[in-house]
Amino acid sequence: MAITSNVSPAAAPTKQTLASAYIDFTGDSNDWAQQYLPDLMEKEAEIFGNRTISGFLSQVGAEESMTADQVVWSEQGRLHLSYTVTTASTGTTFTVTNDADGVAAATSAPQTTGHHGIRAGDMVILADASATIKCFVTAVAANGTVSAQPYGNFAAFTNGGIADATGVKCLVYGSEYAKGETGRVGANVPGFKSYDNKPIILKDKYEISGSDASQIGWVEVSGEDGQNGYLWYLKAEGDTRTRFTDYLEMAMIESEKATGQGLTDLATASVVEGSAVTGTEGLFAAINARGNETTGVTGVNAATDLAEFDAILAEFDKNGAIEENMMFVNRATSLAIDDMLASMNSYGAGGTSYGVFDNEEDMALNLGFSGFRRGSYDFYKSDWKYLNDQSTRGLINSIDTVNAIRGVFIPAGVSSVYDQQLGKNLKRPFLHVRYRASSTDNRKLKTWTTGSVGAVTSDLDAMEVHYLSERCLVVQGANNFMLMN
Numbered sequence: 001m002a003i004t005s006n007v008s009p010a011a012a013p014t015k016q017t018l019a020s021a022y023i024d025f026t027g028d029s030n031d032w033a034q035q036y037l038p039d040l041m042e043k044e045a046e047i048f049g050n051r052t053i054s055g056f057l058s059q060v061g062a063e064e065s066m067t068a069d070q071v072v073w074s075e076q077g078r079l080h081l082s083y084t085v086t087t088a089s090t091g092t093t094f095t096v097t098n099d100a101d102g103v104a105a106a107t108s109a110p111q112t113t114g115h116h117g118i119r120a121g122d123m124v125i126l127a128d129a130s131a132t133i134k135c136f137v138t139a140v141a142a143n144g145t146v147s148a149q150p151y152g153n154f155a156a157f158t159n160g161g162i163a164d165a166t167g168v169k170c171l172v173y174g175s176e177y178a179k180g181e182t183g184r185v186g187a188n189v190p191g192f193k194s195y196d197n198k199p200i201i202l203k204d205k206y207e208i209s210g211s212d213a214s215q216i217g218w219v220e221v222s223g224e225d226g227q228n229g230y231l232w233y234l235k236a237e238g239d240t241r242t243r244f245t246d247y248l249e250m251a252m253i254e255s256e257k258a259t260g261q262g263l264t265d266l267a268t269a270s271v272v273e274g275s276a277v278t279g280t281e282g283l284f285a286a287i288n289a290r291g292n293e294t295t296g297v298t299g300v301n302a303a304t305d306l307a308e309f310d311a312i313l314a315e316f317d318k319n320g321a322i323e324e325n326m327m328f329v330n331r332a333t334s335l336a337i338d339d340m341l342a343s344m345n346s347y348g349a350g351g352t353s354y355g356v357f358d359n360e361e362d363m364a365l366n367l368g369f370s371g372f373r374r375g376s377y378d379f380y381k382s383d384w385k386y387l388n389d390q391s392t393r394g395l396i397n398s399i400d401t402v403n404a405i406r407g408v409f410i411p412a413g414v415s416s417v418y419d420q421q422l423g424k425n426l427k428r429p430f431l432h433v434r435y436r437a438s439s440t441d442n443r444k445l446k447t448w449t450t451g452s453v454g455a456v457t458s459d460l461d462a463m464e465v466h467y468l469s470e471r472c473l474v475v476q477g478a479n480n481f482m483l484m485n
Contacts, residue, residue, distance in 0.1 A: 043220050044235075052242050053386045054249045057473075060326060060410050061431030063444070071434050071474060072196045081117045081172035081188075087126065087165055115144025117188045118172060124148060125171045131162040136176065195290075199436055199472040200255065200280045202247060206240040206465040208233045213453045213463055237465055241447070244467045248445070250392070252433060252473040255282035280472045283431070284405070290478035292319075295485045305340040312409070312482055313375050319479040322411035324378045329407030330387035330397065333484065334368075337381060341369045379409075409482035430480065435471040443470040 118124065122137040135148040162168060177183075213233050221235035222228050258279040287293070292315050294308060316322070329337070371380040387405060388394045397404035411430050436443040446468040449455065453463035475481070 044222055046222065051391075052246055053389060053392055054246050056328065056384065056386065057249055057252060057431065057433060060328075060412075061433060063433045063435065065437035065442075065444070066199075066434045067436070067438050070196055070198050071472060072194060073474065073476060074192045074194045075477065077190065077192050083116060083118075083170045085126075085168050085170045087163060087168050116146075118146050118170075119175075119184065119186055119188075121175045121177055121184065122172050123174045123176055125173060126162060126168055127171075128162050128165050128168045133162065134173075197281050197434075197472045197474060198278055199434065199470045200251065200277075201468065201470045202244070202251060204240060204244040204247070204467040206237045208236065208453075208463050210451075210453050210461045210463070233463070240465070241467065244469075245445075246392075248469055248471065250386070251280075251282065252471070253283045253386070255280045255473075256285045257281050281475070282473055283408070283475060284483065286473070286475035286478050287408070287481045287483040290475075291481040291483065292479070293483045293485055305336060309374055309379075313377055315482070316377065316480065320411065320477060321376075322480050323376060324380070324412040326410045326412060327379050327381045327407055328384035328387075328410065329381065329484065330394070330405075331383060333406040334381060334383050338368050341372055380412075384408075403485065406484040408484065411477070411480040430476050432474050432476075433471055434474055435469065443468065445469050 118137060118140060120137055120139055124135050124137060126133055126135060133150045133152055135150045137146055137148045139147045141147070175184075213231075216230040217232045218230070219232070220228070220230055221232060227234040227238035256279050258277065281289070292312075294312055294315075316325075327337075369381065371378065373379070384407065386393050387397060387407065390398070393405065447465065449463060449465050450457045451460045451463045452458065
């Protein structure tokens, strides 16, 4: 079945007043000189419903003020020692050399010599796709090279192909010492990773001349900001404010830091009034850099969908294993999840027990699910208007279907982090917005009016309404997030 849309392009905001935006009564059939008055429908029709998309961050995060140009936070490293290593056999022993994917750079494991946390006397497990063997660490060189001997048959171990291999996984699972032997040499120091983000300044402005502000229109306006009446500038100013509020959220979701790898290095080039722009790390960029992504095809069949969720669970198990997660998804993914869950019901094929499994003949059939539990995880599903609306991300997703974003998994609850400004550990939501504020100026959302309309501030025969905010998004524990591409 194919659906053809005949919806014409919606009216978009413009920077000037056009005759095409108004009804023309000057034609032959609609001349004001005629004796019959048209039946004017004054109320503006709200054909797109609630057009704003803001509200996502308020559901999953919090807002806090800051007084600096940069927010810095640190996150705990892993507790246990595990690495990706390269092995090389030398007689009855073998040497473990840390590769580019191992040690603190990839695992944030505790460190002792600056290389890793493995010490003489440790017991380790080495494994790749062909073999697994448990070994005893005999020595650790100054350059970080680890020498060990297997507890089992070394000949069988080398025949398995692991003795000369890259990408071998190494796990420390304890230590062993002989009777009367001296204690440990060296100690491990907990490792952590530090992250930072910088706020960006967002601005907008609405302007109307004094003459236009003092006349009424024939259209009764309405809007998401609560404006109503026959003064058109109320409509325009309210829409500008609502659009700017949406921009505050969209910027926190979509923004990226300037890397200097484009046509011009935005971080150093003078691009706007002699100043530089640096960008900021938004939600999608943070998950791409420090989180997880799934590119499974949702909606093919129930087995495929469930397999994708099982893979997601396995990835969450490797990280924080946060029990409760919110899924904000687009329409196609939401329906595919509903179909997947319905197919788990043995009576689903009959069509009478779909969704709520005790449907009655006089009640509306519930064909949707708001959440489910799989393994030890609870998932709560919610449609994300931002991914569906054809004037926001839904437009981009409809064009670039290969890189389209289907949804995002966001862990519920809080994380414990060290706050550099306060100098102590704090419990905060995984997502929160930081905005600039002090006792002198609060830049969370500033609005001020200039001109000669209303309260006179200048000799400008117009009213200018200014909007400004300075903020950034902090994504803590991005390893617990999942982006559905």
